[in-house]
Amino acid sequence: MADEVRAGGRGAGARRDVVGGAAKVRGGWAGLLAAVPVLLLVGGVVLDVFGPVPYAGLPLLSASPLAACMVLAFRGAVITAAVACVLAVCVDVLVNRPLTAVVVNLLDVAVISVIALWLKWVVQRQGQRFAAVRAVAEVAQRAVLPLPPARVGAVSVATRYECADAEALVGGDFYAVRSTPFGVRALIGDVRGKGLTAVSTMAVATSAFREAAEQAATLRELAEHMDRALVRFVADVGDQPDALERFATAVLVEVSEEEGRVRLHHRGHPPPYLIRGGRVMSLEPAVPGLPLGLGLPEDAGVSGSDTFPFHQGDCLLLVTDGVTEARDRHGAYYEPCTRLAGRDVRTASEVVDTLVADVTHWTGGRRHDDMAILALAPVR
Structure with missing residues (x-):
């Protein structure tokens, strides 16, 4: 793995x-x-x-x-x-x-x-x-961002977290996977900023996800629960200079094995990629949503959920902007749709390994932002 x-x-x-x-x-x-x-x-x-x-x-x-x-x-x-x-x-x-x-x-x-x-x-x-x-x-990193198991329900899971700071273990990027009565639910996101401030905000976001993942009937309700948790957190640290900048982008995922579909709820985060038969497609939202924790009215800029077919042999790849904004020595951005197309990757772990190796090659080993990767694939 x-x-x-x-x-x-x-x-x-x-x-x-x-x-x-x-x-x-x-x-x-x-x-x-x-x-x-x-x-x-x-x-x-x-x-x-x-x-x-x-x-x-x-x-x-x-x-x-x-x-x-x-x-x-x-x-x-x-x-x-x-x-x-x-x-x-x-x-x-x-x-x-x-x-x-x-x-x-x-x-x-x-x-x-x-x-x-x-x-x-x-x-x-x-x-x-x-x-x-x-x-x-x-120890704190393992508590805040524990590694998901290799399989959750009927979904194979592979993750990778690499910090831009060689001495750091965890930053503001995050992911989580839970088995729920509604199917396997997953999350990937990115907190604005770096350092301990970002880590504390990330801890609130992931805790709120784990708390409500099994109760919220829809991904939108789950996102709203996370939004309220971050708003309360901002209010608690309101006397700090950066309190109003503690928000997070995220994509929430729900895999329904019975329906053979995956639902996505976007909150200002880079869209996931669907890998199918050597092709890589960007799953853009119909209505882009605003990041979590801004404290805006519930209907302000909140998108619904987009649904896509998701069958055996498919792989859903979710990344943070440490991947999509990785640049080569000429300043060109990394593009997963073209760089991963045609690759012989069959499992979630192979997708993650291939992506990390390719991003490292693209940047020449120079990384300017944290990179979190989450891959999900249906398994029997």
């Missing part, structure tokens, strides 16, 4: 995990990088003893603790710093330098070592705090 939440921009190749503030590279370069402090120590001794001028190797001895702090764990860096100090003294004694020179050279290496170790400790503490924050964020 392609239903994992990923932070965009993570490439293949050597994988780097930040541990204690140092980038520990796993792969063929690990041994070479770990040998750099040793090479600096050896080079410093050789230059200091056999070099053309006195103290030629002192810069290398001083640099070895700095290099160790970059490529080794904290204990290895401490050992390297201690060895550098001992070698500095031993070399000065070996070449019969005066006591003042021995002390000064030792202080040079020791001061640089202490500064390097202190910086490593600070970065290590920050790394530990960052890891703790990411762990909390991941």
